[in-house]
Amino acid sequence: MAEVTMSQRALNRALLARQLLLRREPTTALRATSALVGLQAQVAQPPFIGLWTRLESFTPEQLRSQLRARKLVRVTMMRSTLHLMRATDYVALRPGIQPALESAMRSALRKRLDGVELDPIVAAARECLSGAPMTFARLREQLAARFPEADPRMMGYAVRNLIPLVQVPDDSPWGFPASADSCLASEWLGAEPSAEPGLSPDPNPDPNSDPNPDPNPDPSTLVRRYLAAFGPATPADAQVWSGLSGLRAVFDQLRPKLRRVRDERGRELFDLPRAPRPDPDVDAPARLIPAFDNLVLSHADRTRIIADEHRKAIVSKNLQVSATFLIDGFVAGTWKLERSKQAATVALSAFIELDKRQRAALTDEAEALLRFAEPDAPRHAVKFSAR
Template identity: 50%
Template sequence: MTAVLSRQTLNRALLARQFLLRRAQMPVYDAVAHLYGLQAQAPNPPYLALWNRLDDFAPEELSQLITDRRAVRIALMRSTIHLVTAEDCLALRPVLQPAHDRGFAVTYGKRLTGLDLDTVAVHGRELVEARPRTFAELGALLAERFPGYDADALAPVVRTRVPLVQVPPRGLWGSSGQAAHTSAETWLSAEPSAPDPARMVLRYLAAYGPASVPDVQAWSGLTRLKEVVAGLRPRLVTFRDERGVELYDLPDAPRPDAAEPAPLRLLGEFDSVLLSHADRTRIISDEHRKRVFTVNGIIKATVLADGFVAGTWRIERGRDAATLRVEPFVQLTDAQRTALTEEAHRMLAFAAPGAKAYHVDAG
């Protein structure tokens, strides 16, 4: 008989694999590889994600990986920007190509009727490989070559058909810069791998499992993964959740007891742990999700209490001070409030190191 995993058990399994039950001691590169995609729509979320997950994380180490071209920022899962290792960039991008094609067709297809998109992609590749370009610059140059078509529809042709990485200083800690792009092949001096969706599923389970086929599809943006997962069944163990949905997992992956204590955590904006399942109730309730996911696509920074989203937080900077304000969704215990205050001061020291004073408003 297939074992049933409770929501609490799935929560603890996810937290363990995400290094959120206890911070890990490992090189930053190895952590980025294991986590298999850190949401990076903005420059700082990958740094906050690793601060939450690693002991003694130094942001300069991640910046150095980006500068050394061992880690890159690129549109991957769900066509959103992620930070991954160079190796995973070259392996993942070809697997995800169908999702990029589908998204482009829905959003821009009708605006480019009659245009040879292959020709646009070839010319766009030449432009970004000559030197990194912003999308605004790329679109303007393409519009000169292909008159009669909108620049803001032409640049996405290249983004869809050419693996484009964002080059530094974009994404470096404490730096700023527009998002300028070149091809992954040029930046990494290597060619993408042959698509291997089975390997992708196994890596996903290591970081986010146990999971259903819809979970893998929601994370990746791909469809029709049922056959891929079925082909892996001899290598996997199966469970069911409380609703009867079949879940797959790696045999030796951690599945802690549901009673395992979960420390309070302050997750940054866009944290991947909130975006990697079709059924996200293992980490956030449907009710609370409406207060975290905004209509304009922002995913707020969240408080985890006993493993689940229990509020949001933000940092407000004054002239000489920085204040971390919390909007709790639930009544926190005295112990949780104490832990929240301690973690908030640690976060302020990390995220606002130049402030002369720190304050915490726990709501």
């Protein structure tokens, strides 16, 4: 298949189309979450805002009901971070992510693992959690009582990465308390994450239809799902998103089935042949993107969505990722939702000079967000500041 060159703007519009950000889509929270291969959920609220900014007529209850029905789950996945995922995606894709989880664990713990036998700790954690969901603070206490010579936080981190777990939702406004209980995924879902037939959706799901099963989930399934949500992309991009290494070989294996393009620097990028690649001049509306959103975290080269000089402004030293806003499809600043007794306020801090039309579009979005996230606030306000 002949290669073409895609401009930075063309790559931006392709990403926005797959991230459901060129228009608010008339689909469900379940199907959207699957199309996005999950929403990062380090904090409970951002996935709700992530779906609100992408979907028509989205309400928090639509997401909460899917959590209660166990069709959506909050779990440890890509980059060893919490994600909100479709349950069938989690069961099918977790085995492919497992090597990255184990590698991240060993890298983070390093010398604290010296002389530590993990198998007995993992077995004890399974025993503690069997039929008894609990917070990780409580689990660490129980493990510390059994293994007093081991670091409790080390044991907790190892368990989180080695055992498929699901956080238990409750009646909190955003689905989970600050410290949620965890339980065994096999008990919550009735299936241990494994490569079982019929559980892996199609890599390029139609948001308006249920995914088709793929009976052979493997690293190539992960790559195809990644490209459907974030392509065109390089192996290095997919590795940043997934936390896996060695994906170049998987891309080479898939090469005959993929479309190849070049960026403006001449680098080879891969894509699914039928994936959307809109005209680069298509309008991209102003959008408020929640904290930790994968939109800004899933490429090694992120210039298709954020300028290099602005990357440090959205990720703190302790790896907190700020909420951002898009102007003409690119990150143009950050925003915060502030609540006091008198008012709920969206405070926007721009990286660029905003014109009157752009400020008006952001104001409309911010006011809509306040109605969604803070409907009971006595007053709503939007304020701008420059960095």
